[in-house]
Structure formats: C-alpha cells, structure tokens
Amino acid sequence: MKAKNEEYKNIPGWGMDADPENEPTYPMKNYTGDDHKRINYERSEQQPQTVEILMSKERPVITRVFGTSAPPSGLSGVIRRYAFQHSEDRYRHWVPLILADRINMFEGLIDDIKQGRLPNIIKERGLAMEWKYNRTNVIKKAVELAATGIILYALFKRKK
Amino acid sequence: MLAMNYRGPYRVRAEQRPMPEILHPEDAIVRVTRTCICGSDLHLYHGMVPDTRVGSTFGHEFTGIVEEVGPLVQKLKVGDQVLVPFNIACGKCNFCKQGLYGNCHESNPMATAVGGIFGYSHTAGGFNGGQAEYVRVPYADFGPTVIPPQMDPDDAVLLTDVVPTGYQAAEMGGIKEGDTVVVFGAGPVGIMAARCAWFFGPSRVIIIDHVDYRLEFARNYAHCEAYNFKEMADPVVFLKKATDWYGADVCIDCVGCEAEGNTLQTFSGRVALMQAGAATALQWAINSVKKGGIVSVVGVYGPPFNLVPFGNILNKGITVRANQSSVKRLLPRLIDHVMAGRLNPKGLITHRVPLEEISDAYRLFSSKLDNCIKTVLIPSAKH
Incomplete structure (x- = not known):
C-alpha cells in the first residue's frame, strides 16, 4: 500500500477549487465536515447481546442497537455463519445467504410439524384471493400443471 | 400478541407471538394502530432479499401509541400517538448528523451498505416489524414523531415511507x-x-x-x-x-x-x-x-x-x-403539505384489511388483484 502523503496540503493547487456549495448530494446532505472524524462520534449505550448476532466483516464493532428476531439455527444457521466470514463484497457472502433462506423454509415446515401443527399452505399463500379475483388464471395454471404432469408421467412410463 | 410470521417465499400467516421487550434504554414499545404493506415488502415476500429468515415479522410502515419507554427516553411519553419512520436512526453518528437518516451507522450490524429498517430482513438489521399488535422501536427519542392532533391517521401512516x-x-x-x-x-x-x-x-x-x-x-x-x-x-x-x-x-x-x-x-x-x-x-x-x-x-x-x-x-x-428516504428530515415539510391540503396521502389507500387476514392482503397486493394500490392493515378491532 502506498504511504499516505502527510504533506498533501502542500501539493500545488490543493483545495483551491473546492466549492462547499457544490455538494452533489444537496439538499439531501447537510454537509458538516464530520465525515473526516470517521467513526469517532458520540454513541448511545450498548444494547446487551442476548442472542447470536452475525456481524458484517466490514465493521469493527457491533452497532449500539440491533434486531434480535430469528437468531441463526440449524443447517441454515451453519450456512449463515459461513457467509458472514466473508465481506459484503463477496459472492461467498450473498449466495450462501440465499441458499440458507431456502433451506430455512424447509426447517420452518419441520418446526411446525414438530409443534404438532400442519401449516395451511393454501391459506398462507392467500390463494383464496386468487380464486376470488383471478379465477380464470387459477384454472389456467391448474390445467397447465395437470397437462405437464400427464406428459411427464407418459414419458416416464414409455421409457420404462 | 398477534403478529405476521414469514414462513418462506409467498407464505405468511398471522399468529400469536411473544410480546416485544425493552432491550435498550432508548427503546419504546409501541401499540400499532395502522400498518401498511409496502411495495418493497413484496421483495421480501417473493424471497428476493438475502438473509430473510423464517419467523421474521415484516412491516416498516406503521403508526401507534407509545405503551412503554426505556429509562433514557425523555422526549416521548406513554400515550403519545406517533408515526414511526421506516429507517432506524440514532441521530448521533456522522451520517445522521448530516441528515442522512437512512444511512445510520449504529442500527445495523449485519451490513454496512444499508442502515437499520424495521421488519426488512437481517440484511437490514434483523428487527421485527410493525405488522403486529406491538413493536419494539429503538432510538425512541429520535425517530418517532408525534402525530399532529388534527391529522387523519391514514395520512399519518403513509408519512412513514410512501x-x-x-x-x-x-x-x-x-x-x-x-x-x-x-x-x-x-x-x-x-x-x-x-x-x-x-x-x-x-x-x-x-x-x-x-x-x-x-x-x-x-x-x-x-x-x-x-x-x-x-x-x-x-x-x-x-x-x-x-x-x-x-x-x-x-x-x-x-x-x-x-x-x-x-x-x-x-x-x-x-x-x-x-x-x-x-x-x-x-x-x-x-x-x-x-x-x-x-x-x-x-x-x-x-x-x-x-x-x-x-x-x-x-x-x-x-x-x-x-438513497433510502431520509424520512425524519422531510417530515416537517411533508406534514405541512398534508395539513395544508396540498397532499392527500390517504387517497392512495384502496384496501383496509384486519391483521388476521394478512396472507390474503399480501396476495391481493402482490398479484395486483381487485385494483389494489395500497393496503392498510388494522391490527385490532379496538383501533
């Protein structure tokens, strides 16, 4: 890495064309110059950490508040922990998180069944609304699905 | 309390869940009176946002009544009717101090690219959202804004994001x-x-x-x-x-x-x-x-x-x-526009649905059924 030029203010012409009025984010940003203090600012008290929180690798410390919903668990949790070993810049962060989300869906089904609850997937998907307002489309999709099933079954049978 | 529960892409339900608690001295617990489904909630509902965990409660547009406040909350008091900006902002970090309340550096440990947002996946901080009867609101002295007494509650809830x-x-x-x-x-x-x-x-x-x-x-x-x-x-x-x-x-x-x-x-x-x-x-x-x-x-x-x-x-x-909208910065101007009658936010609302029927409400909005523009969820009949 190139050493920082501490004498940068002595570079001919430094800063002479700077125009504080030419703030491209104006009026969204009320420029104060505090950006140059970086992460040195007054903070609130720290929220106690009572559940596992996966923290971005791009942060030095945890934020003063955070959400505690759905801590990582099960196989999806293992994958999420792996994902958080990599920065937000990497595929190795985001792709495993999407995979974990899909696995988490099945873990949710298993949890429901373990708790003696069979999820009503038709209700959860709000399909009554489709039936009420978009019946033709529902019938069309059902016919398409049935036709695909019949064709696949016929192909499978012929191969056998 | 009754709350939305995400079960996977295109699957949500309303069910009894534990009450939220004060987890930080600047927290408040708000009893939700109005909450909306936002177009961006559909990205979560469709499984498009990484780290959207099963068991989460969505909802970043809500109004409510303050039920409880943490020991360091000074400006807000129990009984206040508030609208809560969708971004969670500390008001102290360098980004907040410059009005970039959608980019707070002290509300989301899980990603640096986005600040904390209520009910918007762990990529946005892992907070439970307002599609529930009660919700935990961090930095309660900063974000929540008391609703002007003459303001229609339907206008107020749309001032939180849309x-x-x-x-x-x-x-x-x-x-x-x-x-x-x-x-x-x-x-x-x-x-x-x-x-x-x-x-x-x-x-x-x-x-x-x-x-x-x-x-x-x-x-x-x-x-x-x-x-x-x-x-x-x-x-x-x-x-x-x-x-x-x-x-x-x-x-x-x-x-x-x-x-x-x-x-x-x-x-x-x-x-x-x-x-x-x-x-x-x-x-x-x-x-x-x-x-x-x-x-x-x-x-x-x-x-x-x-x-x-x-x-x-x-x-x-x-x-x-x-940028994500800097709600808190814009609220004074927008409240003025609404109170003066120049803006009519509630004119966007086409559907009012009880929280119990949240699965239907999501489908209605997602599939653009029954000429749906904006859906408001009402958490309880007593509101």
Missing part, C-alpha cells in the same frame, strides 16, 4: 422549472413521486407502467401523463420521441428489482438470480434521460449487483442520485 420516499425521489431529481420528468413505476411510491414532482416546477410529468388500472389511477391522482409500456414497441424510443428526440430532463426509477419489460433482465434477475433482480426500469431511465440529465433511484435493489448500461452514464454525463 410520501417521503416519493418526495425524495423528486427532490433528488433536481427538477428545474419547465423540466420534463419521467417516473418509471405506477405503484404507490411512483404515483407519489409523480405527484410530488410538481412541487419542483416541471412542465410535464410522465409515468410509465404496464398495469392499466394503476396508470388510470396515477393519471387522476398525480395529474400526470400515463403510458403503458406494453403498448410501445420500444419505451426508450417512445420517450425520446415524446421529448422532441432530446430525452427527459429527469428520470425517476420507482420500480426496483422486480421490473418487467425486458426478457434478458427478467430471466437473469428474477428467474436465474444471476443479478440482484431485474434492472429494467433503471436501464430505461439511463437510456431515456437527456445528456447531462439526472436519474433518481428509489426503487429497491438488493446485493450484490445489477446489469445496467454504465457506459451510457459516462458517455451521456448522467448524474445518478439514489
């Missing part, structure tokens, strides 16, 4: 008197952006979508021209022609990652997930704006990247301005 996001979309456009503004997307935010664009003095506002009932709604509500891109051979050529072959002065993307209209974008972004959703609207915005024009983006795109014609941004000298 109105400020639409307004900021127009504001970021740097619209000059006489400009032509094109808004992509006639969802609630797009309609509001088109309406708010007028506050900045353009001579034309055009909105582009493919859902006819929404275009008709936008035409009446936002006093703008409205066109269906499915009736055009090429939306970019249409807009060039509509602007004397010059290009629009300002283009605003209010669609985000689930756009339709371009097969390659749709396949690579929404089917194969090779990019963070389909960036069709952003592509059209870049290609429809004039040289030296401004593209303003409030449509939501997830990580890690999207395919957009960046070479055209360079060659045309376009300025791209984007």
Whole structure:
C-alpha cells in the first residue's frame, strides 16, 4: 500500500477549487465536515447481546442497537455463519445467504410439524384471493400443471 | 400478541407471538394502530432479499401509541400517538448528523451498505416489524414523531415511507422549472413521486407502467401523463420521441428489482438470480434521460449487483442520485403539505384489511388483484 502523503496540503493547487456549495448530494446532505472524524462520534449505550448476532466483516464493532428476531439455527444457521466470514463484497457472502433462506423454509415446515401443527399452505399463500379475483388464471395454471404432469408421467412410463 | 410470521417465499400467516421487550434504554414499545404493506415488502415476500429468515415479522410502515419507554427516553411519553419512520436512526453518528437518516451507522450490524429498517430482513438489521399488535422501536427519542392532533391517521401512516420516499425521489431529481420528468413505476411510491414532482416546477410529468388500472389511477391522482409500456414497441424510443428526440430532463426509477419489460433482465434477475433482480426500469431511465440529465433511484435493489448500461452514464454525463428516504428530515415539510391540503396521502389507500387476514392482503397486493394500490392493515378491532 502506498504511504499516505502527510504533506498533501502542500501539493500545488490543493483545495483551491473546492466549492462547499457544490455538494452533489444537496439538499439531501447537510454537509458538516464530520465525515473526516470517521467513526469517532458520540454513541448511545450498548444494547446487551442476548442472542447470536452475525456481524458484517466490514465493521469493527457491533452497532449500539440491533434486531434480535430469528437468531441463526440449524443447517441454515451453519450456512449463515459461513457467509458472514466473508465481506459484503463477496459472492461467498450473498449466495450462501440465499441458499440458507431456502433451506430455512424447509426447517420452518419441520418446526411446525414438530409443534404438532400442519401449516395451511393454501391459506398462507392467500390463494383464496386468487380464486376470488383471478379465477380464470387459477384454472389456467391448474390445467397447465395437470397437462405437464400427464406428459411427464407418459414419458416416464414409455421409457420404462 | 398477534403478529405476521414469514414462513418462506409467498407464505405468511398471522399468529400469536411473544410480546416485544425493552432491550435498550432508548427503546419504546409501541401499540400499532395502522400498518401498511409496502411495495418493497413484496421483495421480501417473493424471497428476493438475502438473509430473510423464517419467523421474521415484516412491516416498516406503521403508526401507534407509545405503551412503554426505556429509562433514557425523555422526549416521548406513554400515550403519545406517533408515526414511526421506516429507517432506524440514532441521530448521533456522522451520517445522521448530516441528515442522512437512512444511512445510520449504529442500527445495523449485519451490513454496512444499508442502515437499520424495521421488519426488512437481517440484511437490514434483523428487527421485527410493525405488522403486529406491538413493536419494539429503538432510538425512541429520535425517530418517532408525534402525530399532529388534527391529522387523519391514514395520512399519518403513509408519512412513514410512501410520501417521503416519493418526495425524495423528486427532490433528488433536481427538477428545474419547465423540466420534463419521467417516473418509471405506477405503484404507490411512483404515483407519489409523480405527484410530488410538481412541487419542483416541471412542465410535464410522465409515468410509465404496464398495469392499466394503476396508470388510470396515477393519471387522476398525480395529474400526470400515463403510458403503458406494453403498448410501445420500444419505451426508450417512445420517450425520446415524446421529448422532441432530446430525452427527459429527469428520470425517476420507482420500480426496483422486480421490473418487467425486458426478457434478458427478467430471466437473469428474477428467474436465474444471476443479478440482484431485474434492472429494467433503471436501464430505461439511463437510456431515456437527456445528456447531462439526472436519474433518481428509489426503487429497491438488493446485493450484490445489477446489469445496467454504465457506459451510457459516462458517455451521456448522467448524474445518478439514489438513497433510502431520509424520512425524519422531510417530515416537517411533508406534514405541512398534508395539513395544508396540498397532499392527500390517504387517497392512495384502496384496501383496509384486519391483521388476521394478512396472507390474503399480501396476495391481493402482490398479484395486483381487485385494483389494489395500497393496503392498510388494522391490527385490532379496538383501533
């Protein structure tokens, strides 16, 4: 890495064309110059950490508040922990998180069944609304699905 | 308490869940009186946002009554009726101090690219949201704003996101008197952006979508021209022609990652997930704006990247301005607009649904059934 030029203010012409009025984010940003203090600012008290929180690798410390919903668990949790070993810049962060989300869906089904609850997937998907307002489309999709099933079954049978 | 529970893509239900607790001395517990389903909630509902965990409660647009406050909360008191900005902001970090309340550095440990947002996945902090009877509100002395006594509660709930996001979309456009503004997307935010664009003095506002009932709604509500891109051979050529072959002065993307209209974008972004959703609207915005024009983006795109014609941004000298809305900064001006009757947020509401029927409400909005524009969920009959 190139050493920082501490004498940068002595570079001919430094800063002479700077125009504080030419703030491209104006009026969204009320420029104060505090950006140059970086992460040195007054903070609130720290929220106690009572559940596992996966923290971005791009942060030095945890934020003063955070959400505690759905801590990582099960196989999806293992994958999420792996994902958080990599920065937000990497595929190795985001792709495993999407995979974990899909696995988490099945873990949710298993949890429901373990708790003696069979999820009503038709209700959860709000399909009554489709039936009420978009019946033709529902019938069309059902016919398409049935036709695909019949064709696949016929192909499978012929191969056998 | 009754709360929404996400079970996987296209699957949500309302069920009894534990009450939220004060976890930080600056927290408050708010009893929710109104909560909405936002267009961006649909990205979660469709499984498009990484780290959306089963068991989460969505909802970042809500109003309520303060039920309990932490020991360090001084400005807010029990019984206050508040509207709660969707972004969780500390008010102290350097970003907050400069008015960038959507970019707070002390509300989301899970990602640095986005601040904390209520009920918007662990990528946005892992907070439970307001589609529930009660919700934990961090930094309660900073974010929540007491609702003016004369304000309609339906107007108030739309000031938590839709109105400020639409307004900021127009504001970021740097619209000059006489400009032509094109808004992509006639969802609630797009309609509001088109309406708010007028506050900045353009001579034309055009909105582009493919859902006819929404275009008709936008035409009446936002006093703008409205066109269906499915009736055009090429939306970019249409807009060039509509602007004397010059290009629009300002283009605003209010669609985000689930756009339709371009097969390659749709396949690579929404089917194969090779990019963070389909960036069709952003592509059209870049290609429809004039040289030296401004593209303003409030449509939501997830990580890690999207395919957009960046070479055209360079060659045309376009300025791209984007951010999550800084709700708290905009509220005084927007409350003034609403109280003076210049803005009518509640005019966007087409459906009111009990929280118990949240699965139906999501489907109604997601599939654009029954001419749905905006759905408000009412957590309990007693409200």
